[in-house]
Amino acid sequence: MKIKALNGFKDIVPGEVELWQKVENTARDIFSRFNFSEIRMPILEKTDLFARSIGEATDIVEKEMYTFIDKQITMRPEATASLIRAYIQHGLHVQKPVQRLFTIGPMFRHERPQKGRLRQFHQMDAEVLGTATPRVDSEIMAMGAMLLQELGITVSLEMNSLGCPACRPGFREKLLHFIEERMDKLCDNCKRRSKTNPLRVLDCKNPRCREEVEEAPSILEHLCADCDEHFTQVQKGLQDLDVQYSLNKFMVRGLDYYTRTTFEFITEDLGSQAAVGAGGRYDGLVEKLGGPKVPGIGFALGMERLILLLQQQEDVETDSATVDIFVASLGDTASEFAFPLVHALRQKGLLTAMDHEGRSLKSQMKQANKASAKFVLILGENELEQGQAVLKNMATQEQQDIAILSDNNEMASSLLERCQ
RNA sequence: GUGGGUGUAGCUCAGUUGGUGGUAGCACCUGGUUGUGACCCAGGAGGUCGUGGGUUCAAGUCCCAUCACUCACCCCA
Known part of the structure; x- marks a missing residue:
């Protein structure tokens, strides 16, 4: 019996690894141009860290984490929680009021593998902690766009605002009311989701549901004055930097901690894995994890997905070492x-x-x-x-x-x- | 967790109505006169046909099971 790698776990062998190096090198170059510092965190963390940050009721925490149950530790399913844990632990907010950090590494989720989705996968993650200025929202999206452009990958940038604790509950009520009126026309999944997370009904892929929610109230019309002004400034910033984007009022996020600006870099060339990268603002998260009351924003890029897109292109140049x-x-x-x-x-x-x-x-x-x-x-x-x-x-x-x-x-x- | 598809050499794949596993391509090794690469030619090596049952005189081929891979649903980067 031959021993093979686990389902959903992959070797990256010579011939393919050059592409990974190219992606990593390009990313380090771009992150450095934007004045980001690298930070590396351990892969294992206390289970509680992820439960508190990502959200108890999310699919990730409920059924996708690799957890050593007896020890209450978990292999990280994403980077943001660990990064913030490190930020708090080392008092990075004291050393510098605004921290611009990136990290690259493996993440683990026990999902059924498919194209562009593995159980051990790799992300490049950039986060800015300590500032709520809309300029940083624009800047970080511009950085992602620049990186993808440098790699020669064509994507579209979609953006939305999820509001804040001041304005989201009100919208949620309105949306719930709208959904309840049409409940019998929605798919089973949406019926279930309307109870757990009604916002998710908005981005159901079922065509009939899409039709039904077409006229749903938009969060963008229910933002409080502060969130509305913030979102306006973010868009102005993107225009100033000449970054193309479109608004998607149906885009929500799977992780509980997002507030205000959310965005995704989307491709049509990866089957069902449309999101090459995604992120958003999470103004309450640091405090929730026991840190100072500082806002934050960040995004992650899925490296396997980037590699797949590069492999689909002809003549991608990689510099493999040659013998002198x-x-x-x-x-x-x-x-x-x-x-x-x-x-x-x-x-x-x-x-x-x-x-x-x-x-x-x-x-x-x-x-x-x-x-x-x-x-x-x-x-x-x-x-x-x-x-x-x-x-x-x-x-x-x-x-x-x-x-x-x-x-x-x-x-x-x-x-x-x-x-x- | 739920569906569909596919499992033959390291890789990409042929394999007919069931009748001895392919001079197939790529890659690898050795040669093609003393000691010189690419192109070409010749030869060689490489396999439990995913695994286990069943039908049959005979199974890579038909049937069942199982495992793996893969795509999709779900969810997500």
């Missing part, structure tokens, strides 16, 4: 001479390869070619006797004789010069 110099040796004497020379070349900083299996020169040339080696140093019995080696430029096919030096360090320096 391949040392081909013939016979035991030459091979023994080559072994420490290769080490010296590596100490000089060259990406160096050699064959330890005693294969033919032809085979070694093939290996060099396959590794896209720029140069091959050929060391044969004849060369050693004459104190000469052959350096071949693989692209131009030019060969030159070079003197073998007894000192590996000097020999390596000499080769380094010629291989530039």
Whole structure:
């Protein structure tokens, strides 16, 4: 019986990992341009942290978490809760009033795997804590858009406001009333959801439900004065930064902690996994987790989904490492001479390869070619006797004789010069 | 948790009305005269046909079960 990776868990092997590196490198570059600092948190946290932040009644907490029940600890299903826990624990709000943080890593949810959805998946997460200014809302969306654009991924940005504790309850009542009038026309799921989380009825995918809620009251028309002004300023900010967006009054969020601005980066090229990234404001969360009363906003990008989109494109460039110099040796004497020379070349900083299996020169040339080696140093019995080696430029096919030096360090320096 | 689809070489796949597993492609190894890559040619290696039952003289092929993968629902990044 072969041992295989668990269902929903994937290896990222050479050939694919280059794409991941490209995505990570691009993200680090963009985050850094926006003056974000990296933070890394542990994968295991107390179960209570997620229950309190994400919400007891959400699907994630109810049935999707990997929990060690006896120890009351859970593998994080998302990053925001852990990040805020760390923010509070280390008093980051004291060190700097506004913290701009990002993190990249694996998350775990026990869902049925499908395209763009794994049980161990990876997210890139950016959060700004300590400011409620609508400018940051615009800025963070602009950052996400810039990152996706840099990667060559085309998405649309949809945005909504969920209001705040001052205006949402009132809207909720109105919506509930609207739903109850049409209850018999809604699907079973919506009937259930109308009790647990009526806002979710708004984004049901069932066409009949969509038709029914088309005329539903919009939260945007029920925002309190502060939320309304905030939302207006966010939109102005996006226009100032020339970021394209559209309003979606049906967009709600699955996690309980969101307030005011929410947004999603949406693609049509991933089947049912339309959201490549999503986020929003969570002004009450830090305080709820026992921290200072500071507002926050953030978003997460699903890396598997980004990778799938990149793989769907033709000619995506990734820079995989190529061998600077391949040392081909013939016979035991030459091979023994080559072994420490290769080490010296590596100490000089060259990406160096050699064959330890005693294969033919032809085979070694093939290996060099396959590794896209720029140069091959050929060391044969004849060369050693004459104190000469052959350096071949693989692209131009030019060969030159070079003197073998007894000192590996000097020999390596000499080769380094010629291989530039 | 609920449906549908698919399981043959490392990967992508042929395999007829049931009749000996494919000179298939990619990748790999070795050769194609002394020691030189790409292209080409030849040869080689690589398999419990997902697993377990059943029908049959005979099963990769038909039937049942099971597992895995996958897509979708749900939910979400």
